[in-house]
């Protein structure tokens with residue numbers, strides 16, 4: 226029989242995914258797509274089993290903190306005002322706090338990835354303005370995939386772009402927002418058949 230603690234540890238993660246889905250179905254599907262590619266890239270980088278597991282969970286829950294963002298901000302169809310943008314940015318810290326309250330065995334690693342998943346390579350990201358290799362590698366992976374998926378997805382305030390357009394946009398952000406090495410690996414992974422049109426949606 227599974228002990229209560231073990232069962233809690235096992236259940237903490239799907240429960241959060243279900244909560245995220247109830248809050249915003251788009252975010253849930255986005256996170257599923259991002260996770261599929263993140264694991265592929267993590268394998269290419271030969272991450273350890275535990276690092277890969279943290280990346281897998283964090284990539285599915287990286288936006289779980291959006292549970293704590295007000296409706297009028299999270300679902301606003303137009304551009305966010307400066308104070309609304311500050312509230313939206315706080316989702317990475319809400320997410321870190323939520324993960325730390327779970328029974329996940331690797332919760333400190335997962336929480337750290339969630340906290341830093343919007344840090345930019347040149348230090349212009351949030352919440353801590355980390356730069357270069359100060360940013361956990363899993364976050365540098367997530368940033369490329371997250372941006373690609375956002376660009377190629379239709380939202381109330383934007384039309385989806387094609388794969389080619391998305392790659393051009395990402396290329397222009399290499400060295401500023403994106404880690405050059407992670408972009409290069411992402412390009413190879415995509416070239417091997419993981420375009421949004423093929424694997425990501427599946």
Ligand SMILES: [Fe+2]
Nearest residue numbers: 287288342343
């Ligand atoms: Fe996010």
